[in-house]
Amino acid sequence: MSVACRDxxxxxxxxxxxxxxxxxxVRHCEMCYCYVCDTSAxxxxxxxxxxxxxxxxxxxxxxxxKKQFPVAAAAPYPRIIK
Numbered sequence: 611m612s613v614a615c616r617d618x619x620x621x622x623x624x625x626x627x628x629x630x631x632x633x634x635x636v637r638h639c640e641m642c643y644c645y646v647c648d649t650s651a652x653x654x655x656x657x658x659x660x661x662x663x664x665x666x667x668x669x670x671x672x673x674x675x676k677k678q679f680p681v682a683a684a685a686p687y688p689r690i691i692k
Contacts, residue, residue, distance in 0.1 A: 623645060625642050638660070645668060648675070648676075
């Protein structure tokens with residue numbers, strides 16, 4: 611049986627393999643992506659972005675990235691680049 615936050619692309623803060631509240635945020639599974647950049651983890655700014663979640667200032671940062679890179683923002687789902 612598939613588990614959405616384990617077997618499919620998901621923001622780091624939703625990872626079931628490395629729970630956000632109980633594991634170091636810098637850790638990530640092969641399906642995690644950066645909430646801010648919408649790219650596979652680790653992104654270029656992972657030491658900061660690993661702390662991102664769907665709240666306040668992180669939502670603002672995510673919106674700013676999407677404004678700067680509209681082609682990436684138009685993607686229907688996060689791009690997993692390996």
